Amino acid sequence: MNTEIPLSEAKPGQTLRINRLELDGTMRRRLLDLGFIPGADVHILRKSPLGDPVALRVSNTTIALRVEESSRIFGEVLGE
Amino acid sequence: MKYPSKEMPYRIALAGNPNTGKSTLFNTLTGLRQHTGNWPGKTVLCAEGEYRFQEKNYTVVDLPGTYSLYSNSADEEVARDYILFEQPDVTIVVLDATSLERNLNLALQVLEMSDRVVICLNMIDEAIRKGIRIHDQKLSSKLGVPVVKTSARDGKGINELKKIVTRVAEGRIQTRPYRIRYSEKIEEKIQSIQSQIENIFGDQLPSRWIALRLLDGERSMLNALKKRIPKEGAPDGANLKSPYPVEA
Ligand SMILES: Nc1nc2c(ncn2[C@@H]2O[C@H](COP(=O)(O)OP(=O)(O)O)[C@@H](O)[C@H]2O)c(=O)[nH]1
Ligand SMILES: [Mg+2]
Numbered sequence: 035m036n037t038e039i040p041l042s043e044a045k046p047g048q049t050l051r052i053n054r055l056e057l058d059g060t061m062r063r064r065l066l067d068l069g070f071i072p073g074a075d076v077h078i079l080r081k082s083p084l085g086d087p088v089a090l091r092v093s094n095t096t097i098a099l100r101v102e103e104s105s106r107i108f109g110e111v112l113g114e
Numbered sequence: 115m116k117y118p119s120k121e122m123p124y125r126i127a128l129a130g131n132p133n134t135g136k137s138t139l140f141n142t143l144t145g146l147r148q149h150t151g152n153w154p155g156k157t158v159l160c161a162e163g164e165y166r167f168q169e170k171n172y173t174v175v176d177l178p179g180t181y182s183l184y185s186n187s188a189d190e191e192v193a194r195d196y197i198l199f200e201q202p203d204v205t206i207v208v209l210d211a212t213s214l215e216r217n218l219n220l221a222l223q224v225l226e227m228s229d230r231v232v233i234c235l236n237m238i239d240e241a242i243r244k245g246i247r248i249h250d251q252k253l254s255s256k257l258g259v260p261v262v263k264t265s266a267r268d269g270k271g272i273n274e275l276k277k278i279v280t281r282v283a284e285g286r287i288q289t290r291p292y293r294i295r296y297s298e299k300i301e302e303k304i305q306s307i308q309s310q311i312e313n314i315f316g317d318q319l320p321s322r323w324i325a326l327r328l329l330d331g332e333r334s335m336l337n338a339l340k341k342r343i344p345k346e347g348a349p350d351g352a353n354l355k356s357p358y359p360v361e362a
Binding site for chain 1: 181182184186212213215216219330331
């Protein structure tokens with residue numbers, strides 16, 4: 035079953051393949067530049083105790099995202 | 115020395131993501147002939163230096179390391195404005211050969227705004243160590259610009275890079291930089307904005323690239339252009355307004 039979830043709900047250890055970004059303007063541009071593009075795989079490394087920020091790996095680089103952004107990136111968990 | 119001060123040096127810019135070895139390459143190229151300076155009105159430091167190669171002088175600017183030229187951070191604006199308005203004779207895009215997917219984003223952006231580009235695949239030693247093989251000739255023909263493999267830390271490939279840079283600077287290598295073609299709808303809008311830009315700036319600026327930035331709603335681009343509208347005989351700045359919504 036392929037179900038779309040926001041990146042903010044993926045668990046550490048999971049890999050999400052990005053479908054779309056529900057963001058506009060500078061933040062959208064910024065995320066695209068960092069490698070959050072449709073089709074890209076994002077591996078969740080760990081979450082802070084409160085879940086914000088989340089550390090992840092995309093396009094060979096480790097990046098921390100706040101829920102503000104990660105909740106607007108949608109994709110499917112791979113290998114499920 | 116014969117005529118070192120008479121001839122204008124070629125101006126070379128180094129662009130690249132952070133940590134691609136840009137500064138290492140800069141140091142290798144320029145040795146001790148360098149200094150850092152602030153660009154007018156900006157707090158971003160850029161190192162400038164010089165080198166001499168085959169009887170010609172070159173000045174090199176180490177632009178701030180950025181992932182993009184679009185996102186409006188001070189660093190990105192400095193790098194963008196330099197390439198756009200100072201129009202270096204050659205822009206070397208330094209890529210981390212072990213992380214091409216990420217690095218090519220910036221390379222494609224530079225290719226869209228400039229014709230005279232050389233791609234430097236740095237950290238090639240590290241790539242080899244990791245078993246990464248790069249078909250540099252293929253990459254070069256796809257991107258339409260020369261590609262040179264280097265290992266700046268141990269000075270490998272630097273002479274070849276200098277040779278290629280010289281040939282691009284002198285126009286002895288004709289580049290055909292890869293330019294993304296967008297949907298029909300976007301291409302139409304590009305055209306209409308592009309012609310307005312050309313009315314104001316002639317062929318001094320890469321009008322297609324600017325049209326794309328304006329379509330993208332990039333305010334800082336609009337401001338940077340307004341400051342540079344030619345004083346005499348030019349239409350007034352209002353013409354420069356994008357007919358499309360600019361993000362708030
Ligand atoms: N293995 C390897 N390391 C390099 C090479 N060039 C630079 N480095 C190293 O990469 C790191 C970042 O280099 P730096 O020049 O500061 O990168 P910049 O952020 O792009 O200016 C430093 O530790 C350099 O010694 C190279 O060709 N091969
Ligand atoms: Mg540096």
